[in-house]
Amino acid sequence: MPEAGDSRQDLKRWKKKKQQVHRTVSQICPPPRRPLTVADIRPGMENERLGVVRDSMFQNPLIVKAELGRPRERSCSLPGIDFNYGLYIRGLDGGVPEALGHWDVFKQQPTCPQELTRNYIAMNRGAVKAGLVTARENILYRQLKDIRISNKDDRRTKKDVPSLPPDMTYGIQARPSTPFFDLLQHRYQQLWVQEQKATQKAIKLEKKQKVILGKLYETRSNHLRKYKPPVKLDALWHMPHFQKLR
16 A cells, blocks of 8 residues: 555656646746836835836836846836737738649739930031021920930940850869878978079089189289388387486
């Protein structure tokens, strides 16, 4: 009997634990904190005030103070838990059956004809040939002969397509791959050493190929140029009464 009672207690405990594990969405993600009201204020709180107190006072972020050891209350009011944020778009396409049943084709809307620009150069040329000079006469001439620029004959907007070779490939040329084997084998160092040795050999050959001039003869001008006249050193000056001590 005691074993049956223990098993029942274990079963009850397991059910309680199971009920505690399954939590609702509101428990996992609680709703945002709503703004303070007069009913929430208790004696000893930071936002306790004297005199007339209104709920609008606790919706001003410049007045509301943060409670010690608690998160800051938001002064804006938010909707309840059942409120869904965002825009809900109702499906009007009929779903998968309608998509498989037929294919919607958008009809092309009729485009309004584009108004052609006036050819002022041709109209001004025609007015000058007709002998019309004043502004009034030009206006009347343009009303009478309204010349437009046709898109087909407009050579300014048309650009000749450049002729390209048939085997041309578009895009940026790929960078050549890094020679890892040359880097691991110190190939660039060896090339540099070889270049230095080649330059040193070239310098030595240039020095050998220089023409050695003949022996320079010592002439009188060379001797005079090298000659330095001797400088006579004056005797040191001594006081008169010390000269006899020698």
